[in-house]
Amino acid sequence: xxxxxxxxxxxxxxxxxxxxxxxxxxxxxxxxxxxxxxxxxxxxxxxxxxxxxxxxxxxxxxxxxxxxxxxxxxxxxxxxxxxxxxxxxxxxxxxxxxxxxxxxxxxxxxxxxxxxxxxxxxxxxxxxxxxxxxxxxxxxxxxxxxxxxxxxxxxxxxxxxxxxxxxxxxxxxxxxxxxxxxxxxxxxxxxxxxxxxxxxxxxxxxxxxxxxxxxxxxxxxxxxxxxxxxxxxxxxxxxxxxxxxxxxxxxxxxxxxxxxxxxxxxxxxxxxxxxxxxxxxxxxxxxxxxxxxxxxxxxxxxxxxxxxxxxxxxxxxx
Ligand code: ADP
Ligand code: MG
Numbered sequence: 001x002x003x004x005x006x007x008x009x010x011x012x013x014x015x016x017x018x019x020x021x022x023x024x025x026x027x028x029x030x031x032x033x034x035x036x037x038x039x040x041x042x043x044x045x046x047x048x049x050x051x052x053x054x055x056x057x058x059x060x061x062x063x064x065x066x067x068x069x070x071x072x073x074x075x076x077x078x079x080x081x082x083x084x085x086x087x088x089x090x091x092x093x094x095x096x097x098x099x100x101x102x103x104x105x106x107x108x109x110x111x112x113x114x115x116x117x118x119x120x121x122x123x124x125x126x127x128x129x130x131x132x133x134x135x136x137x138x139x140x141x142x143x144x145x146x147x148x149x150x151x152x153x154x155x156x157x158x159x160x161x162x163x164x165x166x167x168x169x170x171x172x173x174x175x176x177x178x179x180x181x182x183x184x185x186x187x188x189x190x191x192x193x194x195x196x197x198x199x200x201x202x203x204x205x206x207x208x209x210x211x212x213x214x215x216x217x218x219x220x221x222x223x224x225x226x227x228x229x230x231x232x233x234x235x236x237x238x239x240x241x242x243x244x245x246x247x248x249x250x251x252x253x254x255x256x257x258x259x260x261x262x263x264x265x266x267x268x269x270x271x272x273x274x275x276x277x278x279x280x281x282x283x284x285x286x287x288x289x290x291x292x293x294x295x296x297x298x299x300x301x302x303x304x305x306x307x308x309x310x311x312x313x314x315x316x317x318x
Contacts, residue, residue: 006131009099009108013090016116017126023086023148024125033127035087041148043086046077048145052138060186063110065201066141068118068194070111072203073224074145075122076265079210080222082155083147085122090115090129093140111141117194122207153214155269160219160238162294164270167277169206169284172227173253174199176261203265209281213269216277220269226260226313228298230268235298243299244290244309259300262314 014028026034037043050056050070061069071088078085098104119126124145134140178200182189194202206222213220221234227249235242251258270292271277277286293299300309 005099010131012109013112013126013129016112018116018120019125019127020123022123022125024127027087027125027127028129033087033089035127035146037086037148040151042151042154044078044081044083044147044149044154046074046145046147048073048077048143050141050143052140058107058139060182061201062114062190062192063107064114064117064194065189065192065198067111067114067116068202070141070143071115071118071124071145072205072265074143075118075124075205075207076203076222076224078145078147079205079207080155080220080267081147081149082153082210082214082220083149084211085124085145085147085207087127087146088119088124089127089144091132091142091144092129093132093134095134095137095139098139114194122205149214155210155214155217155220156237157219157221157234158237160234160240160270160292162240162292163273164218164292165273165275165288166231166242166244166268166270166290166292168223168227168250168266168268168287168289169209169281170264170266171199171250171252171285172223172259172264172266173251173257173261175203175263175265176200176226176257177253179263200263203263205265206267206284209267209284212281213267216275217269217271220267223264223266223268224262224314226262226311227268228259228309229262229311229313231309232298232311234268234270235292235296238292239296241293241295241297241299242290243293243301243306246300246302248287248289250285250287250289259309260312
């Protein structure tokens with residue numbers, strides 16, 4: 001159904017937003033959503049902007065990819081803390097006139113399709129949001145995600161300990177390599193689909209792994225800004241250092257992309273040296289890449305030659 005106004009758009013989103021049974025008692029349609037979390041669980045909350053020109057470009061990203069990525073970023077934060085998603089809220093601001101043009105309508109529909117596709121795949125109901133006219137000519141989206149974890153059992157960045165082993169999930173650098181390819185040939189992936197392997201366009205948040213890690217890991221963080229930058233965050237919060245063995249990095253791209261390329265949305269975590277970890281969780285490889293040290297330095301070793309690993313991933317310049 002074509003929608004040209006806010007109410008039509010919300011009606012169409014509501015019709016498509018499935019509400020699987022779970023903590024969500026009441027979704028889109030009233031003044032508030034109502035949640036009833038399990039007893040003995042804590043609620044975890046995260047919010048992420050997806051701003052046109054900053055996080056996606058309409059001339060590079062298929063609309064479905066922008067919607068998928070909008071939700072994936074928040075889900076990856078939940079995964080990093082071992083939480084299970086319980087509801088998502090989407091605030092969307094569209095430039096005046098967007099829904100009056102066929103291309104604009106199609107874009108918004110594609111964005112919602114991409115977002116709801118990942119929502120369905122991960123059991124995350126879209127439970128509400130807000131819709132408004134944007135002040136400028138950029139699309140602005142903000143996602144709020146609520147998750148839950150057994151009381152006091154969520155994972156933190158701040159609890160790595162000297163002697164812990166350092167691990168990473170999946171393969172690193174793929175998202176940065178795909179973004180580079182996209183910037184060279186913007187139309188190249190216009191027919192891509194979330195079921196293909198597209199680490200930049202359709203990242204898969206590691207929710208099942210995060211929940212499994214609650215009993216295996218000592219600390220965790222998701223790699224949104226690049227391994228070097230997120231490892232520095234983990235070390236800073238835990239007041240420790242680390243040494244990485246470059247030869248062990250799981251990658252098919254150049255080493256600098258694996259170390260510094262952002263948006264892989266894999267998990268970086270630590271576990272006691274005595275903890276035995278599976279080689280794979282849910283089919284995703286788990287790779288031992290280094291060790292946590294007492295010395296605050298972060299080092300990388302190439303054939304035994306240790307040099308400082310300078311954080312060179314993503315940081316917003318404000
Ligand atoms: P109110 O004026 O009371 O905030 P709205 O008209 O903004 O009500 O929203 C009506 C319902 O639609 C609410 O349940 C709200 O959460 C939901 N909603 C509004 N915008 C969105 C959106 N972009 N995505 C999902 N739900 C939305
Ligand atoms: Mg509102």
